[in-house]
Amino acid sequence: MILNDKEFGEVIVRKSPLSRGARFSVSTSGRLAMSVPKHTSDFFVKRILDLNRKMIREKLPLKNPKEQRARDYQKKILMKKAREYLPYRLEYFAKLYGYEYNKCRLTHANTRWGSCSSNKTISLNIGLMKVPEVLRDYVILHELAHLNHMNHSRDFWREVGTHDKNYRLHEKKIKHFNPGL
Ligand SMILES: [Zn+2]
Secondary structure, eight states, X not given: OEEEETTTEEEEEEEETTOXXXXXXXXXXXXXXXXXXXXXXXHHHHXXXXXXXXXXXXXXXXXXXXXXXXXXXXXXXXXXHHHHHHHHHHHHHHHHHTOOOSEEEXXXXXXXXXXXXXXXXEEEEGGGGGSOHHHHHHHHHHHHHTTTOSSOOHHHHHHHHXXXXXXXXXXXXXXTSOSOO
C-alpha cells in the first residue's frame, strides 16, 4: 500500500509475513519504503513511521521530499487530466475505425507509453498528457492496431499506417519524450 505522508510524500508500505520488525529502505524511485509484519494495522504503521522520523531524516538517502511531493502532486494532476481525456479519445478512434476492446486502463509506468493485452485491455500512460496531441493519437492508434496484431509485424505496421500515415515519424519523435514523471 501507499501511505501519503506530510513529510516524506508517498511511502511504500509492504506488509510481509517474513518481516519480524519494521524496516526502512529507499525505493528505486527515491521514495521511502517500509516493510512491516503482515498483520500490522495501518494505524500502527503510521505510529512506527512517526517514531522513526528522526532516524529516517538523518540516515536514509531519500530524494528531496519536497521534490518528491511536487512530483506526487504533478502525478495527481496528470492522472486527473488523463482520466478526463484518454478513455474518450481511445473510444473515439475505436468507433471511428471499428475496433473493439475490453477496457482502458491508465498507468504511470516509467518505461512504456501503452500496451495492449491478449484480453483486449488497452493500457495508456498518463504521461501521454504531456506530449503533443499528434503523438498521443499515434500511441492510441498503435495500441488499437495491436488488437488485430499482437506483434510488430509488417501487417501490424501496415494497419497503423492506414490510420496514421506519418507513423514512422511519430514513432521516432515519441522516443524524445520520457513516459516517467
Ligand atoms: Zn507496439
